[in-house]
Amino acid sequence: xxxxxxxxxxxxxxxxxxxxxxxxxxxxxxxxxxxxxxxxxxxxxxxxxxxxxxxxxxxxxxxxxxxxxxxxxxxxxxxxxxxxxxxxxxxxxxxxxxxxxxxxxxxxxxxxxxxxxxxxxxxxxxxxxxxxxxxxxxxxxxxxxxxxxxxxxxxxxxxxxxxxxxxxxxxxxxxxxxxxxxxxxxxxxxxxxxxxxxxxxxxxxxxxxxxxxxxxxxxxxxxxxxxxxxx
Amino acid sequence: xxxxxxxxxxxxxxxxxxxxxxxxxxxxxxxxxxxxxxxxxxxxxxxxxxxxxxxxxxxxxxxxxxxxxxxxxxxxxxxxxxxxxxxxxxxxxxxxxxxxxxxxxxxxxxxxxxxxxxxxxxxxxxxxxxxxxxxxxxxxxxxxxxxxxxxxxxxxxxxxxxxxxxxxxxxxxxxxxxxxxxxxxxxxxxxxxxxxxxxxxxxxxxxxxxxxxxxxxxxxxxxxxxxxxxxxxxxxxxxxxxxxxxxxxxxxxxxxxxxxxxxxxxxxxxxxxxxxxxxxxxxxxxxxxxxxxxxxxxxxxxxxxxxxxxxxxxxxxxxxxxxxxxxxxxxxxxxxxxxxxxxxxxxxxxxxxxxxxxxxxxxxxxxxxxxxxxxxxxxxxxxxxxxxxxxxxxxxxxxxxxxxxxxxxxxxxxxxxxxxxxxxxxxxxxxxxxxxxxxxxxxxxxxxxxxxxxxxxxxxxxxxxxxxxxxxxxxxxxxxxxxxxxxxxxxxxxxxxxxxxxxxxxxxxxxxxxxxxxxxxxxxxxxxxxxxxxxxxxxxxxxxxxxxxxxxxxxxxxxxxxxxxxxxxxxxxxxxxxxxxxxxxxxxxxxxxxxxxxxxxxxxxxxxxxxxxxxxxxxxxxxxxxxxxxxxxxxxxxxxxxxxxxxxxxxxxxxxxxxxxxxxxxxxxxxxxxxxxxxxxxxxxxxxxxxxxxxxxxxxxxxxxxxxxxxxxxxxxxxxxxxxxxxxxxxxxxxxxxxx
Numbered sequence: 019x020x021x022x023x024x025x026x027x028x029x030x031x032x033x034x035x036x037x038x039x040x041x042x043x044x045x046x047x048x049x050x051x052x053x054x055x056x057x058x059x060x061x062x063x064x065x066x067x068x069x070x071x072x073x074x075x076x077x078x079x080x081x082x083x084x085x086x087x088x089x090x091x092x093x094x095x096x097x098x099x100x101x102x103x104x105x106x107x108x109x110x111x112x113x114x115x116x117x118x119x120x121x122x123x124x125x126x127x128x129x130x131x132x133x134x135x136x137x138x139x140x141x142x143x144x145x146x147x148x149x150x151x152x153x154x155x156x157x158x159x160x161x162x163x164x165x166x167x168x169x170x171x172x173x174x175x176x177x178x179x180x181x182x183x184x185x186x187x188x189x190x191x192x193x194x195x196x197x198x199x200x201x202x203x204x205x206x207x208x209x210x211x212x213x214x215x216x217x218x219x220x221x222x223x224x225x226x227x228x229x230x231x232x233x234x235x236x237x238x239x240x241x242x243x244x245x246x247x248x249x
Numbered sequence: 250x251x252x253x254x255x256x257x258x259x260x261x262x263x264x265x266x267x268x269x270x271x272x273x274x275x276x277x278x279x280x281x282x283x284x285x286x287x288x289x290x291x292x293x294x295x296x297x298x299x300x301x302x303x304x305x306x307x308x309x310x311x312x313x314x315x316x317x318x319x320x321x322x323x324x325x326x327x328x329x330x331x332x333x334x335x336x337x338x339x340x341x342x343x344x345x346x347x348x349x350x351x352x353x354x355x356x357x358x359x360x361x362x363x364x365x366x367x368x369x370x371x372x373x374x375x376x377x378x379x380x381x382x383x384x385x386x387x388x389x390x391x392x393x394x395x396x397x398x399x400x401x402x403x404x405x406x407x408x409x410x411x412x413x414x415x416x417x418x419x420x421x422x423x424x425x426x427x428x429x430x431x432x433x434x435x436x437x438x439x440x441x442x443x444x445x446x447x448x449x450x451x452x453x454x455x456x457x458x459x460x461x462x463x464x465x466x467x468x469x470x471x472x473x474x475x476x477x478x479x480x481x482x483x484x485x486x487x488x489x490x491x492x493x494x495x496x497x498x499x500x501x502x503x504x505x506x507x508x509x510x511x512x513x514x515x516x517x518x519x520x521x522x523x524x525x526x527x528x529x530x531x532x533x534x535x536x537x538x539x540x541x542x543x544x545x546x547x548x549x550x551x552x553x554x555x556x557x558x559x560x561x562x563x564x565x566x567x568x569x570x571x572x573x574x575x576x577x578x579x580x581x582x583x584x585x586x587x588x589x590x591x592x593x594x595x596x597x598x599x600x601x602x603x604x605x606x607x608x609x610x611x612x613x614x615x616x617x618x619x620x621x622x623x624x625x626x627x628x629x630x631x632x633x634x635x636x637x638x639x640x641x642x643x644x645x646x647x648x649x650x651x652x653x654x655x656x657x658x659x660x661x662x663x664x665x666x667x668x669x670x671x672x673x674x675x676x677x678x679x680x681x682x683x684x685x686x687x688x689x690x691x692x693x694x695x696x697x698x699x700x701x702x703x704x705x706x707x708x709x710x711x712x713x714x715x716x717x718x719x720x721x722x723x724x725x726x727x728x729x730x731x732x733x734x735x736x737x738x739x740x741x742x743x744x745x746x747x748x749x750x751x752x753x754x755x756x757x758x759x760x761x762x763x764x765x766x767x768x769x770x771x772x773x774x775x776x777x778x779x780x781x782x783x784x785x786x787x788x789x790x791x792x793x794x795x796x797x798x799x800x801x802x803x804x805x806x807x808x809x810x811x812x813x814x815x816x817x818x819x820x821x822x823x824x825x826x827x828x829x830x831x832x833x834x835x836x837x838x839x840x841x842x843x844x845x846x847x848x849x850x851x852x853x854x855x856x857x858x859x860x861x862x863x864x865x866x867x868x869x870x871x872x873x874x875x876x877x878x879x880x881x882x883x884x885x886x887x888x889x890x891x892x893x894x895x896x897x898x899x900x901x902x903x904x905x906x907x908x909x910x911x912x913x914x915x916x917x918x919x920x921x922x923x924x925x926x927x928x929x930x931x932x933x934x935x936x937x938x939x940x941x942x943x944x945x946x947x948x949x950x951x952x953x954x955x956x957x958x959x960x961x962x963x964x965x966x967x968x969x970x971x972x973x974x975x976x977x978x979x980x981x982x983x984x985x986x987x988x989x
Contacts, residue, residue: 034517073508090754101823102830102881103881120310121815123815165822208839208840209840209842209875212841215845216845219845219848225848225851225852226855226856227855227864231849231852231853232852233849233852233853234845234849234880235882245855
């Protein structure tokens with residue numbers, strides 16, 4: 019698949035290119051926002067990794083432009099030095115599909131790129147059982163087994179865990195989660211979601227030692243991150 | 250013309266006018282009536298006693314009825330003289346005109362009696378005025394027969410004052426200019442004792458000190474003739490023979506009590522007594538009179554310039570009394586100073602000055618009010634509502650209104666001063682505080698009005714900075730230094746500026762001292778210093794390490810260390826930005842599930858912990874406590890604490906993380922490591938910003954902003970943060986937040 023790397027810092031471009039190519043994809047880089055915009059109008063890409071402070075048209079402008087000018091635009095991962103909660107939520111709300119704060123570990127970046135490309139390729143088929151690391155999900159009786167031990171969960175807790183596992187390394191907005199699990203547009207009391215996530219986290223003991231962590235994107239949503247312990 | 254000059258001109262004019270008037274008054278004796286009256290009263294108070302050596306032989310009514318009507322036979326006079334001479338008098342003044350010759354035999358007998366002695370006998374001459382042939386006087390000498398035998402001839406002129414009263418006598422009389430000078434009959438008699446009067450003395454009229462009326466011994470002419478008189482009454486006496494009878498026309502008004510008519514002989518007796526006592530009252534010489542008349546007036550005029558109006562009135566009254574006192578004192582030393590003109594001078598200039606000054610003030614007020622009106626600072630003169638008040642009254646009203654307006658203006662100014670946004674105070678040229686404003690009083694919690702500047706500064710400035718402040722205040726304003734900066738005992742930083750207040754004419758009225766509270770600015774300055782410190786040291790240090798590492802072989806270990814250094818820089822930058830942001834924005838909390846936030850913080854540091862085999866032991870008894878938090882900064886704060894714990898824990902250690910809901914209202918997060926703990930002396934300053942920079946070594950070194958950031962965040966979240974050492978020895982950090 020073709021991945022656009024839009025950044026003007028050569029080191030960063032090299033770093034990202036090597037990840038993309040390691041994942042078996044084609045990397046195309048742009049150092050100027052306007053040129054990227056022209057390319058997006060003519061060519062087809064599967065993912066854009068976009069720097070906020072790119073010369074020409076900057077990241078947020080490009081995002082907004084894509085929302086209006088390119089209805090079928092590829093997913094966008096914002097990747098910048100900006101780490102403030104407001105910047106992150108602004109970018110996500112402006113249409114970015116994910117957000118990575120520089121610097122980030124190679125493995126994390128790879129997982130996030132992978133997750134985004136996977137989604138774009140169509141989420142995995144609905145299987146009765148799925149295995150995510152040490153977690154075995156049985157969607158028929160809505161149970162999770164860890165090391166042969168079955169963990170009792172409520173329906174909503176299971177659905178939440180399932181949603182996270184299926185969308186591992188993808189940032190999910192709170193609204194998306196609530197619409198998916200509770201199937202309602204009504205604004206749920208924020209504490210309800212927090213409590214559910216807290217319980218899922220506690221029951222499944224989702225922590226790096228077990229290969230996963232739930233990451234809160236303040237002001238936006240959550241992400242289940244897979245922890246790679248290669249080294 | 251300004252008021253001062255105008256008043257000076259008026260003053261001089263009054264002085265000159267009064268001087269001319271007084272000189273004229275003195276010259277023409279304008280106050281003679283008053284002076285005579287005063288003299289009569291004063292002299293009556295000090296009558297001399299009668300002179301027992303003087304005997305008046307009176308041609309009285311008794312004699313007239315005994316000897317027949319006047320004129321008498323000259324034989325009778327001869328007999329009298331003979332009788333008198335037999336009793337040995339000292340001298341005889343025979344005040345009976347013998348100018349025309351009588352029967353020759355009688356004249357001869359009288360002349361013989363006169364010549365017989367032993368006592369000298371003096372006879373009078375008289376003058377006819379106006380004289381014949383255009384002369385002022387015709388001198389009528391006694392008949393030659395008598396003139397030849399008499400011991401001496403003297404005049405018996407009576408001097409009348411303007412009011413017809415006889416107060417004075419001339420001891421000499423010169424009827425023709427350059428002609429013969431005739432001494433007074435009494436002077437002749439007096440001089441017979443061998444005491445001649447000086448020429449100059451005798452030509453001036455002298456005031457006679459009268460003895461009480463009828464106090465001189467008097468014997469009737471007829472009694473002498475009858476020989477009823479014992480010899481001792483006459484022996485050694487100065488005899489004055491003359492008429493006293495009412496019908497003889499020889500009586501004169503004198504200032505001698507009620508009625509005051511004295512016979513000519515009694516007047517002469519008084520003159521003789523005064524000559525013998527030598528206590529004639531001499532009129533003050535003209536030059537002295539002029540001086541004494543003008544001096545008090547001018548003194549008072551000078552007083553007008555010196556004293557306030559009320560004092561001037563008192564001074565005027567004192568002047569009047571003083572003049573009278575001088576006059577009385579001089580009279581006691583036998584000098585007469587007529588005080589009328591001098592008194593007139595005082596009575597004249599006081600009201601005159603009052604009037605002219607009022608006039609000048611009136612004109613001045615008018616012009617000043619007009620000037621004020623034109624300057625636009627004062628509202629226009631009100632149209633006089635009450636026409637019955639005079640012009641000065643109306644001007645006063647206008648002035649009062651102007652003053653009212655000025656008062657309003659002053660109040661406005663002082664209110665403005667009071668409400669100035671900076672503390673300030675004003676001192677007078679003696680360095681005493683005269684004015685303060687609200688802010689100063691508030692910041693000092695004291696009203697320093699009336700204090701000396703030095704005391705006020707004692708209150709405002711910490712002792713060690715006083716010399717600098719004193720130096721600033723001591724130097725003239727023009728000299729360079731524009732302000733002085735000091736710290737108050739309340740730990741506020743002030744900049745003080747001092748400016749002079751001078752009037753239009755350049756007179757120093759005092760100083761204004763402005764204080765500007767730059768505490769916030771000073772803090773910002775300190776912060777900036779700290780930032781520079783941070784940038785110059787904390788930020789540089791990891792970069793320097795990276796450069797140093799790149800110098801050697803970049804193996805896996807070096808890479809790891811480079812990465813750690815780079816992350817430390819990023820961490821620092823992030824903390825720094827966060828702290829700055831927190832300083833600028835208001836707290837905007839949202840519901841956060843604290844236990845999950847802590848777990849995620851631990852999760853995010855898991856890779857770091859894993860490298861050293863460190864694991865976390867999380868114990869959560871918070872019962873899903875939510876807190877009102879800014880999740881991002883609170884997350885970072887917890888990360889900092891966990892990061893610290895990892896940093897100072899030995900390899901393979903367990904870091905304890907507790908989320909504990911102590912009571913219903915608070916939840917406490919405790920992070921304890923198993924390192925060496927914190928040195929006790931570092932505990933108090935652990936959370937102050939940049940505590941780790943510079944001097945501190947060991948445990949705290951290299952923490953950068955971490956703990957300061959934690960402190961700032963927790964404080965911002967209305968919580969408390971504590972540091973200490975656990976029972977097992979490791980460091981133990983905890984913070985408590987209110988449950989939302």
